[in-house]
Amino acid sequence: MNRSVWSPLDIGRIAFIVLLVCTASFLAGCFGSKTYPNTLEKNLHVHTATDSGSWFSHVRAAVDIHRVGEDCALDYEGTVQLADPKIDIGIPPHRWSYLVFVFANSSFLANRSGTITYETLLKARPNYHYEIAVRYRDDMYHVGIRETLPNQSTGREIEPLELSACRSSTGRK
C-alpha cells in the first residue's frame, strides 16, 4: 500500500509529454498565423458585423494580407483579426496586395469547425481610401469594397479580382 507518487517511468512519460507540448507550441508559433504589423498610413477601413445566428456556434472574421511579388508570388505579411466593428488597416499604395477575408465558424455542440474565404487582389491608389463592409449573418457572408477619395462619401465599388488577373497582366508584359 505504501506506493511512491511518481515512479521514474512516470516522470519520463511526463517529461516526454511536456517536451511534445512545448515543441507543438513552438511549431505553431513558427508556422501559424502572425499579426499584421499595420504600421502604414491607414487606407483600409473595415466595418465588420458577424452573427452566427446561434448560441451554440461562433463566427470569427479576419483578413490575411499578402504582398504580391512581381512574379505574382504571394508573401504572407500577417493577419488582422476583425474583432471590432471598425478597424483601420494600412496597406502600401502603388503595388498589389492580396486580401483574404476569412470566416471561421465553430459549433460547440457538434464539435465541428470550418472556414470559408473571400479573396481579392487590391492595388491601393495613393490618397484613396477603401471602405470595406464585412458581413456574416444567417450563414451568408458578404464583402464589399468601395474606393473613395478623402472627404467624399461616394465612390466606386471594387469588384473582386482573382490572383489569375495578376498572372495574366504579368504575362502580357
Add this chain to the structure above:
Amino acid sequence: MNRYHVFAMFLSVLVLSGCISHPQTAEEFRKAVPAAFSAKVETFEVNRPFSQVASTFQKMGPNCLAKTIKTTSQTNMSYQVIVTTYKPTVVVTGKKAELHVQQHHEQGVLNVSKEPDGGYYLLVADAQPVTQTKTRIDLYRPSIGHGVLIQAVKNWATGENIGCPDLTK
C-alpha cells in the same frame, strides 16, 4: 458540411447509382431529379427582369461558389476531415440563364459511382423571362441538406439579401 450532409450525399449517391447511372451532364441531372429520392424540382417566379437575374448569376456564381472548403468534425471516437471543391458554371443565352453547381470531394468522402468532370451535379438553376419584369426560376436541387446554398441561389434570383453562402454549413 456536417454528418447530415454526408449522409444526404451518401443517400443520393446510393439511390442514383443503384437505379441509374449518376448524371454526367446538367441535362441528365434535370431529368434525374424528379425521380430522385433526395432531390426535387422547385419552380417560382420573381419580380425581376431576366437580364438582372442573369447578371447576378454571372457575378455571384463564380465569386461565391468557386471554392474549396475544408471542414472538420470531431467526437470522442472519431475525427473527420472533408475537403470539397465546388465548381459553378453559368451559361447565359438570350432567353435562358443557367447556373450549374458541381461538387467534388477531394478528401473524406468515398465516391461509389462515376463522377463527371468537375464533380457530381448538386444544383441546377434555370432562369427564363416571363414578362419584361418577371422571371421564372426552375431549381433542381437537393431535398435534404444544402439549405444555405439553395437559399443563396433563391436570393440571387429575387435580388434580396444577396450574399455568398457559407458552404461549410
